[in-house]
Amino acid sequence: MKDKLLLLGVLKQSEMHGYQLYDFIEQNLASCTTLKKPSAYFLLSKMEQEGLVQVVEQRIGNRPPRKVYRLTQAGERLFQQLLQENLSQFTPTVFPGDIGIAFLDQIPIEQGVRLLRKRLQKMQVHLAHLETIPPHRGSASLLIKHQIQHLHNEIQWLREVIADLQEAGNLPQAQKDNEFSHQDSSSN
Amino acid sequence: MKDKLLLLGVLKQSEMHGYQLYDFIEQNLASCTTLKKPSAYFLLSKMEQEGLVQVVEQRIGNRPPRKVYRLTQAGERLFQQLLQENLSQFTPTVFPGDIGIAFLDQIPIEQGVRLLRKRLQKMQVHLAHLETIPPHRGSASLLIKHQIQHLHNEIQWLREVIADLQEAGNLPQAQKDNEFSHQDSSSN
DNA sequence: GGGCGCATGTAATGAGTTACATGATTGA
DNA sequence: TCAATCATGTAACTCATTACATGCGCCC
Known part of the structure; x- marks a missing residue:
């Protein structure tokens, strides 16, 4: 239903x-949804059936005809309602990436560090990309700022996790730095 | 597939x-997944069919029989693989709550502020709840710390959004503040 | 004896993705 | 002429959720 609000809102503008x-x-608006193309088309025709949007077919020369959508009053009303719900709600963020973190102790520390470094690098690349985006107008710039601030925070957290992990690896067995020469009781 | 990793990891322990x-x-592990009960049962029996887990039925007195699951070697292998993928990947966070933010300019400013305050309050309640959770052992404490840090960050961001919004409302029409007398930026 | 917690599931439904299908225009 | 972009969709599939179904034990 989130995506309905999204479509209605864009069409309203x-x-x-x-x-x-x-x-x-x-x-x-990529930061608020992962909506894919067929889903968007599907939602639009569903919303038409529900009377939330009106369609006008548009032909320009011989190019493929377009279906131009515009909000109806019902669409307008639903938009207002969904918007209010969305703004007043709070849904805790779920981090699928934390699943792996939860099982960090199931693999050798060096491996964990290596893998998390990979993740960290991807985050940094993504951050760099976000920072190149030119400022949008209106509320959209809030969203980008949100993403950037969030990503900064995530990077910082991950750095701490990696640091902790390395520390944990250095204390117990003061030596461990001649590669993986052996493999003790792994298993389970 | 995330949830498969989750189940395998827990069963491995x-x-x-x-x-x-x-x-x-x-x-x-509520912070890494939203898996529901029937989905969990369903996944378990699917994983049994795939040979990832072994089942032993257990009866205690007349109570409902239990199906006790344990990893097979295939399950172990898949766990290792999924774990490595999960740790090295990065998936940008999507904020459905940002949809509403994107359309903030479609409603009166006071209303926007009011709704976002509601959201803010829910976040604070949730944060307070997270902070009462006693420290877990092992990696699980990392997850809670992650949640708390993230939520702090979100609250801060939302405060800024609200402040911006109010500012935008105060410039055009200098008076507007005989409702909520004031609310300084206290704490966090 | 009534309701909650333990314990497992099924069935209906729905949401969303991938892959596929079509066909015209534009630029290299 | 070949690929990419414009423009719309369908069909098959996966995945997960909600609601429902069952039944015993335990506590008040």
């Missing part, structure tokens, strides 16, 4: 056809 | 029956 709409979302 | 497993996840 200006009418669009599906392709354009998806494009817009991908470029400006 | 100690064999369990389904009910117990779900309980454990709910209490200790």
Whole structure:
């Protein structure tokens, strides 16, 4: 239902056809949804059936016809309702990446460090990418700021996790740094 | 597939029956997944068919029989593989709550502020709850720390959004503040 | 004796993805 | 002429959720 709000909101600001709409979302609102193209088209035709949007077919020369969508009053009402719900709600963030963290003790420390470094690097690349995005207008810039601030925070946390892990590896057995020469009781 | 890793990991640490497993996840790993009970049972029986886990039926008195699951070698191998993937991957966080933020300019500022305050309050309640959780052992404490740190960050961000919004409302029409007398940035 | 916790599931439903299908225009 | 972009969709599939079904034990 989140995505319905998203589509309604974008269409409220200006009418669009599906392709354009998806494009817009991908470029400006990727941080709030993972909606894929067929899902967007599907949702749009469903919303048409529900009377939330009106469709006008548009032909330009011989190019593929477009279906231009615009909000109806019912759509407008639903938008207001969903918007209020969304703004007042709070849904705790779920971190699938924490599953691996929870089982860090199941693999050798060096391996854990290596893998997490890989993750860290990807995060840094992503952050760098976010920071190149030119400032959007309006609320959209809030979203980018949100992403950046969040990612900073995540990077910091991951750094701490890696540091802890390395520390834990250095205390117990003062020596361990001649490669993986042996493999004690792993198993289970 | 995330949840498969989760189940395998928990079962690797100690064999369990389904009910117990779900309980454990709910209490200790709620921050990495939203897996529901029937899904857990379903996944377990699927994993049995795939030869990832072994089942032993256990009866105690007349109580409902339990199916105790334990990892097979195939399960062990898959666990290692999924764990490595999970640790080295990075998936950008998606914030469904940002959809509403993106359309903040579609409603009156006071209303926006009011709704976001509601959201903020829920976040604070949740944070307070997280902070009462006694320290877990091992990696689990990392997860809680992660949640807390993240939530702090989210609260801070939301405070800024609200402040910005109010500012934007105060410039155009200098008076507007005879409702909530004030609310300084206290604490965090 | 009534309700909650233990213990396991099924069935219906729905949401969303991937892969596929089509066909025109534009630029290299 | 070949690939990419524009433009829309369908069909098959996976995945997960909700609601429902069952039944014993334990405590009040």
